Structure formats: structure tokens, C-alpha cells
Amino acid sequence: QVQLVQSGAEVKKPGASVKVSCKASGYTFTSYDINWVRQATGQGLEWMGWMNPNSGNTGYAQKFQGRVTMTRNTSISTAYMELSSLRSEDTAVYYCARGALLQAWFDPWGQGTLVTVSS
């Protein structure tokens, strides 16, 4: 079945960077975009951006431009999201989700990765 499995929880200090992985299985990795969405505790969903695993092209939400980098390794069907200059407000669960270009279609989602930013 189509599945996205993410890396485990992270604890980082303010100013550091975090890199979350998302391993795809059950479909052709290069045929669909990978999107990243985050959710702070008790809050709503916030879209961060997309990456096309075939071309490597990316599109980032304005809020995260300059701080986020989305990459992939097609040989192991894995996407990565790196967020730099972390601050306490970045504490959230980060989800990857399979998507399609210029649409808000996300299916399925990864299980989520909790990133805690604390001194």
C-alpha cells in the first residue's frame, strides 16, 4: 500500500537546524510531489512547500523562504525537509504528504515528526 514513513522526534536548540526524512513506498516516488505541512500543538495545519522528486524543483511558502530546503534521494525514495535558524515557535509536528502540482490534494500523509525547539 502507499505509505510515507518519517524519521523520529527531534529536540533542537534555538538557532540550530533540523532535517526530517520521509520514505515513500508502494508507488513510483518520482511520479508525485512531496509536500510538507506542520502543526503546532493545539493549532491548525500550515503548508510549508512542495518538491517534485523527479526534477528536484521546489516551491516554498513565503513565510519559510530562506529558512527551508526540500531535497530528495531518488535511489532510496526518500524526501527531506531541512529547517534552519530554529526558534521556539517552530516547535510542531511536521508532516510529509504525497501531492500533485498546484493542488491541495495530499494523500497519504506521513505519521508526523515532532520537532521541539528548546534551550
Next chain:
Amino acid sequence: QSVLTQPPSASGTPGQRVTISCSGSSSNIGSNYVYWYQQLPGTAPKLLIYRNNQRPSGVPDRFSGSKSGTSASLAISGLRSEDEADYYCAAWDDSLSADVVFGGGTKLTVL
């Protein structure tokens, strides 16, 4: 503040029909498909409705979506206790920033 506007809460009793609204603008709902996601407590969101009113396989036909102009709605009929969850609408936004925008979410309580 979310670009798409949803009521923060909704409620109903088992068997009832409830609707959740989602209001946007011409650059998002008015010109693109609307999607709905269900997030059960402690789990990742799940696609519930795609392209305004289509159900993925496995989603009961108790769930339906509609869109008119710059607004959309999710209807749940024959409400069940397991429907208690957070529901989010989403759409692509064609404005300069070209983003995906979400509603703030609606917490559905089954009384």
C-alpha cells in the same frame, strides 16, 4: 489568522446531519478545487473529499462536499461517534505567493 475561514466548532447528536462551512476568495476557492481533511485525535490528517465533492475509496457516502462561488461546505449525515474529529478545508491559492491555504479547522463534537 487562516486564509480560509471555518467555524471553530460544530456539534450534533448521533444520526443528525451537520455541515461545516469554508469561506475563501476568488484567488483560492473561487478558482481552484477544494479539499477536506479529517484529523482524528492524535493522528495524521486523512483526505476526506477531493476536487470539491469526490470521495476517495473507503470514505463512507455519509460524507459529502459542495462548492459555490468562493465558499464550500462539508456535510456529514447519519452522524456517528467516530466522526468526532477536527476537519480542515484546503485549496490552492493563485495569488502572488502561490500557496496552499488551509482553513483554521473545525472541531466536531458528537454529543
